[in-house]
Amino acid sequence: MARVFVITGPSGVGKGTLIKLLLERIPELELSVSATTRAARPGEEDGVHYHFLDEAEFEKRIAEGAFVEHAGYSGRRYGTLREELERRTAAGHPVVLEIELQGARQVRQVMPDAEQIFIMPPSPESLRTRLVGRGTDDAEQIEKRLQVAEEELAAAGEFGHRVVNDDLDKAIDELEAHVRATLAG
Ligand code: ADP
Ligand code: 5GP
Numbered sequence: 001m002a003r004v005f006v007i008t009g010p011s012g013v014g015k016g017t018l019i020k021l022l023l024e025r026i027p028e029l030e031l032s033v034s035a036t037t038r039a040a041r042p043g044e045e046d047g048v049h050y051h052f053l054d055e056a057e058f059e060k061r062i063a064e065g066a067f068v069e070h071a072g073y074s075g076r077r078y079g080t081l082r083e084e085l086e087r088r089t090a091a092g093h094p095v096v097l098e099i100e101l102q103g104a105r106q107v108r109q110v111m112p113d114a115e116q117i118f119i120m121p122p123s124p125e126s127l128r129t130r131l132v133g134r135g136t137d138d139a140e141q142i143e144k145r146l147q148v149a150e151e152e153l154a155a156a157g158e159f160g161h162r163v164v165n166d167d168l169d170k171a172i173d174e175l176e177a178h179v180r181a182t183l184a185g
Helices: 013-025 057-061 082-090 102-111 124-134 139-154 169-184
Strands: 003-007 068-074 076-081 096-099 115-120 161-164
Touching: 003 013, 003 102, 013 096, 013 102, 013 169, 057 068, 068 082, 068 102, 076 082, 076 102, 102 115, 115 124, 115 169, 124 139, 161 169
Parallel strands: 003 096, 003 115, 115 161
Antiparallel strands: 068 076
16 A cells, blocks of 8 residues: 655645655655635646635535545635545555645544654744745735644644754755655655
8 A cells, every 4th residue: 555644734834835845856756636615826726736616516525425534724625535545546656645634633543554744833923924925815814824823733743753844945855854764664
């Protein structure tokens, strides 16, 4: 069975940035494309960044048992589609799930062998700076995300491995080394 890596961390910590670099450095690794009910940001493509579903379609997929895990986050829904994950692992690819805390906990129950990694900010305040700098969320969204971040940071100890994303070069080197070591396992 191919390995599954769960990567969790508060919004703005740099998960997307790190995962993009990780996929470039370890080409066999694939990212499972999640489903969400949130609107696409400029530049995001359906089927590439997310499968963008409306609420009714998301509900239908839940009823069909199409999700490995799903959760509410900041007023929207997010979930890992079983088909996305299984297609990749069946082809022998190790897979990354970039998901929030509730989803990571569900995966821990159903896939205890998945490697769980938490990305930490250098300080809680840096999250605000990064979210404002990213410029994709309005002030209300940023406040909601920072509130959730407190709860997420408090749960960092649940994860088997933690990486601090202060200096990006150091963080990606550490993440890559950990993923390679796990794959060589
Ligand atoms: P997430 O996917 O966790 O929400 P992103 O990858 O979108 O976070 O990063 C949030 C913002 O922080 C982006 O503008 C990104 O360029 C920036 N960023 C990522 N890593 C670092 C870092 N190590 N130092 C400073 N800024 C960073
Ligand atoms: P964003 O809206 O910034 O893309 O994502 C918001 C949060 O949802 C992030 O913490 C991200 O990791 C999480 N997320 C993305 N896809 C999934 C998923 O499939 N399941 C769960 N549980 N969370 C997800």
